[in-house]
Amino acid sequence: MPTIIMGKLASKIDGSVRGKAMTFLQKLGVDDATPGLHIEPIQHSADPRVRTGRVDEFWRAVMFRLDGDGETHYVIHGIWPHDDAIAIAQRVCLKVNPINGLPQIEEIELPAAAVPTPPAGKVSLRQAKPLFARLGHERVDLVERLGLPQAIVDEAFVAPDEDAMLDLAQQHEGWIGTILVDLAAGDDIDAIVQRMELEKVSSSGNDDADMLQSLKRPAAALQYAFIGDQEELRRVIEGGDFGAWRVFLHPEQRRYVGRSYSGPFRLSGGAGTGKTVVLVHRARALARRDPQARIVLTTFTTNLAEALGDSLTQLDPRVPQAKALGETGVYVTGVDALAAAVLRTAGRGLSPAMREVLGEERSTPLARTAPTRWREVVESTGTALPPELANETFLAAEYAHVVLPNKLHDETGYLRVRRPGRGVALDRAKRRAVWALVEAYRARCRADGSLDFTEAAAVAAAHLMASDARPADHVLVDEGQDLSPTHWLLLRAVVGEHPDDLFIADDSHQRIYGSQVVLGRYGVAIVGRSQRLTLNYRTTAQNLHYAMTILDGGRYTDLQDEPDSTGYRSARTGPVPVIETVDSLAEEVAVIVRHVRAWLDAGDPLENVAVLVPDRYHRDRVVTALTDAGVDARAVDRDRPPADRVPVLTMHRAKGTEFPKVVLEIGKPSPSELERLESLDPSERADAELRARSLRYVAATRARDALVVVDRR
Numbered sequence: 001m002p003t004i005i006m007g008k009l010a011s012k013i014d015g016s017v018r019g020k021a022m023t024f025l026q027k028l029g030v031d032d033a034t035p036g037l038h039i040e041p042i043q044h045s046a047d048p049r050v051r052t053g054r055v056d057e058f059w060r061a062v063m064f065r066l067d068g069d070g071e072t073h074y075v076i077h078g079i080w081p082h083d084d085a086i087a088i089a090q091r092v093c094l095k096v097n098p099i100n101g102l103p104q105i106e107e108i109e110l111p112a113a114a115v116p117t118p119p120a121g122k123v124s125l126r127q128a129k130p131l132f133a134r135l136g137h138e139r140v141d142l143v144e145r146l147g148l149p150q151a152i153v154d155e156a157f158v159a160p161d162e163d164a165m166l167d168l169a170q171q172h173e174g175w176i177g178t179i180l181v182d183l184a185a186g187d188d189i190d191a192i193v194q195r196m197e198l199e200k201v202s203s204s205g206n207d208d209a210d211m212l213q214s215l216k217r218p219a220a221a222l223q224y225a226f227i228g229d230q231e232e233l234r235r236v237i238e239g240g241d242f243g244a245w246r247v248f249l250h251p252e253q254r255r256y257v258g259r260s261y262s263g264p265f266r267l268s269g270g271a272g273t274g275k276t277v278v279l280v281h282r283a284r285a286l287a288r289r290d291p292q293a294r295i296v297l298t299t300f301t302t303n304l305a306e307a308l309g310d311s312l313t314q315l316d317p318r319v320p321q322a323k324a325l326g327e328t329g330v331y332v333t334g335v336d337a338l339a340a341a342v343l344r345t346a347g348r349g350l351s352p353a354m355r356e357v358l359g360e361e362r363s364t365p366l367a368r369t370a371p372t373r374w375r376e377v378v379e380s381t382g383t384a385l386p387p388e389l390a391n392e393t394f395l396a397a398e399y400a401h402v403v404l405p406n407k408l409h410d411e412t413g414y415l416r417v418r419r420p421g422r423g424v425a426l427d428r429a430k431r432r433a434v435w436a437l438v439e440a441y442r443a444r445c446r447a448d449g450s451l452d453f454t455e456a457a458a459v460a461a462a463h464l465m466a467s468d469a470r471p472a473d474h475v476l477v478d479e480g481q482d483l484s485p486t487h488w489l490l491l492r493a494v495v496g497e498h499p500d501d502l503f504i505a506d507d508s509h510q511r512i513y514g515s516q517v518v519l520g521r522y523g524v525a526i527v528g529r530s531q532r533l534t535l536n537y538r539t540t541a542q543n544l545h546y547a548m549t550i551l552d553g554g555r556y557t558d559l560q561d562e563p564d565s566t567g568y569r570s571a572r573t574g575p576v577p578v579i580e581t582v583d584s585l586a587e588e589v590a591v592i593v594r595h596v597r598a599w600l601d602a603g604d605p606l607e608n609v610a611v612l613v614p615d616r617y618h619r620d621r622v623v624t625a626l627t628d629a630g631v632d633a634r635a636v637d638r639d640r641p642p643a644d645r646v647p648v649l650t651m652h653r654a655k656g657t658e659f660p661k662v663v664l665e666i667g668k669p670s671p672s673e674l675e676r677l678e679s680l681d682p683s684e685r686a687d688a689e690l691r692a693r694s695l696r697y698v699a700a701t702r703a704r705d706a707l708v709v710v711d712r713r
């Protein structure tokens, strides 16, 4: 049975021919002699391995036939109308690049390439030199060390700026486009050689066998996928360009998907660099490696977990998704739901863990503590603490970062405990006053039988730690930057310490919930097992530049207490973001309606256009205004974004989503919010401001193509 190797170009088949292409490729995968397929060589073709096949009377597939590994393989190059297909088949060659060992398509008699020339009058004196010359790249290195074709290097060396380079990169699928983007970002040759695992190969004397080896190289996976079975074939064809993440992984992504690590591993990377894609692929890879494995795939919220589950199903519906913790397969869940699952299963057996964490007898938790509880405690208890400490923000963070992880039960313990990473210094009197509030908080929670989220995770962790049983073999975590200390204690307790125990994806620039956490303090020792993704797949270079300016000047520290860097690049270009600055809420809403209308009038489907807003109040106003303007809009809360409405989401809810076009309403903090911020201790205020920036960064990076930002003067 022939093997199908799908080229990325071929996966972007015209929608009208997908069904027939599927039937054609299915038959080809079973028997290339099936009547009606007409697999034929082409006379005078540049590559003798080229074949055409009949998809229907109008469409033809262009392929390369390789005979190696004792089998026949077809590399599917593309599907075109008959005459075009014949012309392409005559001139394409599939070769092994002699410098880097990767597969390369060459076209004989290339149509004269449009060599970009610097637009007259637009180039400033400083930019008079083309980009690559300014970056210090040498032609000879690009050709002789990276293996880029000379003609493309010539084009690259006249590209005046990054936009022109990205346009050129977009014309070249696979490793060529990817290397051009890396070069445009200023990467040096050695770094690219290493990242892409480029190496010269010696010929075995058998061209087809060499070609197959080349197609199996890690960087070839950017462009070619070996199709395992018919189901996979269907997903590749139906996915088209939007399904590319399922099939064509960057060599770095592939490495993190498949590699084994001796302990916890951390993969960081900016918004849209494919961290979630790696996690979902890795979950599948682990499930395939050991079908008995119990894998937990978790993230901060239930909404994000739902999206992870959906992606796993899209990637491969055959991967079993476990219904409960401890079952084989992939258990996809929000981290608080994971804690709740442990508590539920433990039932009455929780008492020892309650005692260990809270130092008191508690019955099985009946409810979730109201989020306003700290405020109620402060307001109803006469406290000597100054306002910058007697507030919900400080107390909740102190409880989550100091009291619970240290299992403190009394004032004596709290007076002695170390508080690393807590910006606010506390003398003895203040510690006493804080502890009095903690006691009041616990007393109220005991009275209504409730646990808050951080307590629930701490109790669940203690319960699991008390037994030797670990309900998971592998834990994969997304949005790691948002998890609190007791979440980490829980995850550490869910999985034993062994190779491939924890795999964590995070981006410190996207921390929008709690305070910064240092993993090493909670039993998660990364030590040397940490890598970063830098290529943004989602956002255009223009939107990415805008988003990065939001972070400028902020000091970000990662999960290992190191300063986090930026340095992300995008492989796509698009329009420059439009920034509208207005004076009032009414104007904000009017501008939002105007942009949404314009996109819809230009033919965008409703679900392509999203509006992101600061909070529910703004959300409801925007939905009403859009509805009044005749736009079918829907506030998105716990449910998934609807398929046939303009979704309106808070920036928090927008985490983990993406849309082709986005209007982002920055909004203005309310007077009460300003007052709250004003009352915080300076270090807490600085952190709140950092989170507010991060929230805007998260929101701005949800746009794939077009972004409009509505800001207040």
Ligand SMILES: Nc1ncnc2c1ncn2[C@@H]1O[C@H](COP(=O)(O)OP(=O)(O)OP(=O)(O)O)[C@@H](O)[C@H]1O
Residues within 6 Å of the ligand: 242, 244, 245, 248, 249, 250, 253, 269, 270, 271, 272, 273, 274, 275, 276, 277, 278, 507, 510, 536, 537, 538, 655, 656, 657, 658, 701
């Ligand atoms: N190898 C790939 N080929 C094509 N598209 C990809 C690839 N990897 C990722 N993408 C696409 O890039 C986008 C961002 O990927 P993903 O959501 O995994 O990034 P992320 O780093 O988790 O982002 P964020 O932190 O913003 O949530 C998605 O649309 C995804 O499909």
